[in-house]
Amino acid sequence: QGYQRVWAGLRGLKLAFYRMPQDQEPLEVLDLGELVTVQAEGGALVLRLKGQEVTMKVESWETQEMWRGFIFTMAKMRMPQDLALLPGHNVQLLEALREERERRGTPVSPASPVVPSCFFQVTRDEAERLLEQSAGRGNLLLRPGGHGQGFSVTTRQQLDGTARIKHYKVKKEDQGYVIDGETQHRCSSLADVVQFFVRWSKGSLQPLDPEYSTHL
Template structure:
């Protein structure tokens, strides 16, 4: 009997701080099962693929205790919560350390004291800032943040109050957070280096830019305030714009084309495939499904043959009519002239009927010959 299909749920509109491939130990079988994992807010979402908008399982970090290495298996670590421990395994040692750093930052609301590069520490600080703002925004009057050592309780996130005010949506506009914008720009340098997004307060806009110069990556964010009759770019003395497109045009013009709008093309699958779990290793295998085209029906085949086959002309033979008297054939009548015209190449060689005068002359000669022979 096939195992029941796991239930899927749609993720809420929560900013994603970190994502990657993780293997999670199942509670019953104790086997590792691979998922695409996304750290959204203070929760770990386990999905089938990176493009899947739904998730199969999630782990809340409200009761976070610590995250420690697991020396029994390579690249694995233990997520310790008050409700229990969960074993996870990353694809590499570097990925394991980054997962530990991001989980600790979100769970404890502090940047961990780990051996990270300056760029990684800067990302963790941005994540901490975004998470604190998210918690403050979603906190209700009856709920507040608890001290880190005793855990914390975070209310369910609510949808942003940000609403589109223009119908001409830009291709470089993305509803993502500051951290997600930096990650998106870093991974898609060939498609552009500037994007527009909602600001962290949910009421205004922001422009995020990235420039890669030799070994240096420079990321900047610009605030765009929404006014009653347009927008104001808060740089220098402020630049007023009537539309979002004008905002983008100003950034392109002022930088002389150095900044280009990020337009990431959407990838679609060209083959039909399904994901199956390997019984032994637990890994996901994408099996391609071959779709065979239906053969034409018998009736359609016959119609095609009839259209392609040449028409054979029908040969009409001339018909000769005879008058019968006491069963003896008499003078043949000529064939129908219409039929003779249609079948002219196949006319009969039959002699035409003799006239009465010619018959009399012939009979007279025969009688004279018989008389001469009798004499």
């Protein structure tokens, strides 16, 4: 049908195609920095890049969705909103996004704050999704604040059968951190910020286990 059987590997913005899985030299490498769209069309995955269009077919619909998710996420540095994946696959995608953001970011300096294990390099929307998909592993996480300012805490609780999600701003000050709410609370460290929410909720809020993905 005009298709060539190849193996593909994705590393950051480079999508490489190989004749055999053990090959070191790729047949072709696509620069996903040139990606305009990636869409499922007619049982295939169509990548539209600037000046080029590539059509891929994979063995199953689930695998196609995974490829679409990873390609879009690496190219745009955010997850697509219309993915139809199992929770475990979404978690893999979020973890890949976190690692890629760290890889592209600047090295952490000694002066950078020590972050608790429940800190995730995710956006507000990604934090909500992550807590929803990791029920039972924790319902509180720490993340970067909006517009690169400070930090934020995202929580998710089931109250009367309804999921209630809240976001709290955490500001950095000379002597520590301030949780911005109806009443401001000062903490000496980010770990203290997390523990404040645990104490304030009488234990109903618990930090998200960073090892959750290995159990899914």
